[in-house]
Amino acid sequence: MEDLVKLRDEIDAIDDQIVSLFEQRMAVAENVAAFKRSVGKPVLDKEREKIKIQKVTEKTSNAFNRQAVESLFGQIMAVSRMLQYQRLASERTDVEGFQVGDMVTTPETKVVYTGVPGAYAEAAMDSYFGSEIRGFNVETFGDAMEAVHSGRAQYGVLPIENSSTGSVNEVYDLLSAYDNHIVGETMIKIEHALLGLPGSRIEDIRTVYSHPQGLMQCSRFLDAHREWQQVSLQNTAASAKRVLDDQDMGQAAIASRQAAKNFGLVVLKEKLNDLDNNFTRFVVISHEKVFRKSADKISVCFEVPHESGTLYNILGHFIFNGLSMTRIESRPIQGKPWQYRFFVDFNGNLREQAVRNALHGIQSETEGFRILGNYIGVGQQ
């Protein structure tokens, strides 16, 4: 025991020196930041970091320490960059052109959703905007993005994630491709039913239509009817419309009860989802770059270079600035096999300094960085 006390004393003395040297190093980093700011040089200098790591690792006496020193200095320089970003971010007044603003809707406000009336997206639109707007529908998610981008609609409502089957990939891809922004989100409970023509019976069904997510969310029920042909359509309400249009007693759709009402179909079976707790989260998009003062959730996307440790470093900006990430998703980048665009949601408001620090750092160290939006998040169950 006596020995441990002594050894710890030794460690304490060394740590005191490390802290003192670290503080000296950070003071120099601060000067570097001021210099770089004056000449407009970027904070990150990969070449300098590479040479630095090489030099310090050469000074080690064994392989273990070599690796440890590489990791340690990687971390020291990451912290040094964060300090520099903090200094630079505090001088900027603008965050990517986003402005504080309220969402004002009138009975003339046009809101677009995908699918035909009765689609879950219509229910999501109603739950978010109420009835005092002019909703209209288009066929595809891309059409909805385009309508918002061109100004044909002020807002759009698009599904982004389901609690049992995960992300709606196409919407993620469209969010990064279009210059539209997330201004809100809403969540609705999805309850699928099997819909058929009046007079049809489950025993006669041979073909079932739905959105791929609808088919996935009812996989257990469909497993018990493997002889049925499953056909994917644009959305669940379009599937109901197809059954009505074809007038074939052997066809059914997996869609909402509301869709049955809208298309004059009958409910052949209710509660088809594998899980009773089945929710879909929808994002509300706008072409304007606005966020509310009370917004508490931010979505960003970026690409990181295809090198080891890059994502780890980027996520470090959230952790270092005390920001809590709620979701991370990745999508393949078209034309760059095995490279990914990341989508991160985290809690915060664009007016907060910690948020600005983190975003400035992430923007500087990634490619294609975009703030997708800052909005009021809905509690996730």
Ligand SMILES: O=C(O)C(=O)C[C@]1(C(=O)O)C=C[C@@H](O)C=C1
């Ligand atoms: O030397 C620089 O340019 C610095 O900004 C300092 C430093 C470091 O802490 O060593 C930090 C960031 C750069 O990427 C490289 C090195």
